[in-house]
Amino acid sequence: MSNDDIITARAELTRRIAAIEWRAGPTQLTPDIERIRELARHHHLPAAVDAANQLRLALARGERGVPVHRLLQLLGQAVVTDRAEAPRRAA
Numbered sequence: 001m002s003n004d005d006i007i008t009a010r011a012e013l014t015r016r017i018a019a020i021e022w023r024a025g026p027t028q029l030t031p032d033i034e035r036i037r038e039l040a041r042h043h044h045l046p047a048a049v050d051a052a053n054q055l056r057l058a059l060a061r062g063e064r065g066v067p068v069h070r071l072l073q074l075l076g077q078a079v080v081t082d083r084a085e086a087p088r089r090a091a
Contacts, residue, residue: 029068
């Protein structure tokens with residue numbers, strides 16, 4: 001995966017997270033969070049995958065408001081600062 005691919009992936013993930021911030025109703029966030037998690041996994045961004053999982057679980061527990069927004073911020077930070085891992089290859 002090239003550096004340009006990572007830059008493009010980070011920009012897309014950041015755009016999706018920003019769009020979520022303005023959406024009403026946390027129950028509508030689950031499909032978006034799942035898509036972000038899938039993209040982060042595809043681009044080997046493990047901290048972003050973990051943050052998306054934390055957010056997904058918080059929404060499943062029924063959390064709303066400030067905790068959800070803090071987790072969205074955490075997800076955004078993870079996308080920007082995560083170091084891409086090289087894909088693991090089977091021996």
